Amino acid sequence: MKIEEIKHPELKNHIQMIYMHGENQNQNAIEKTESEIKECIKDKYFIISIEDGEPVKIPYANDGEYLVPIFTDEHEYTMGMQYFSFNVMDENKEYVIEKLDYFKKLKEDPNFLGYIVNIARVSYIINLALL
Template sequence: MKIEDIKHPELKNHINMIYMHGENQNQKAIEKTEDEIRQYIRDKYFIISTEDSKPVKIPYANDGEYLVPVFTDEAEYINGMQYFSLNVMDENKDYIIEKLDYFKKLKEDPNFLGYIVNIARVSYIINTSLL
């Protein structure tokens, strides 16, 4: 599979719906959309940023907690790498195209908070309950 083949407009739509439901304080609709996201990501492939064959970890807060960036298409990956570059975080970064359960051991790590989708836009965190 090639990077240009990865496209996730449906996931982006789900993310937008989550924000809209949040603004409307519609918890039931948020839960329904989260279920749709859970179903959607189960069999889909994403661009996952790696370093030395391990997922890139973005520190979150000060307790050792972290997020792993994933990208929904080639343009978002390019934007993400520019973001890394601006924050001096881009050395030795690469990518793989895999399902989000590829790094299964991440779920066992209590410091793993989930995947951040399209980090340059900080659009959404896929938390571990959705994996």
């Protein structure tokens, strides 16, 4: 599978709906959309940045917590890597196309907070309960 073949507009739509439900403080709709996200990502392949064979970890706090970025299409990946370069985080970065379950071992790490979708906009964190 090539990077240009990865497209997940349905996930982007779900993410937009999560924000709208959050603004309306509609917790039931948020939970429903999160279950739809869980179904959406179950068998999909995503673009994941790696360095030295490991997923890139974006520091989130001072105590070692981190997020792992995933990208839903080539444009997101390009923008995300530009974001990395602005923050001097892009040295030796490559990408792989994998299913998220390939990285489920990360769930065992207490410092792993989840996957962040579209790092350039910091638009959504897929929490561990959705995996």
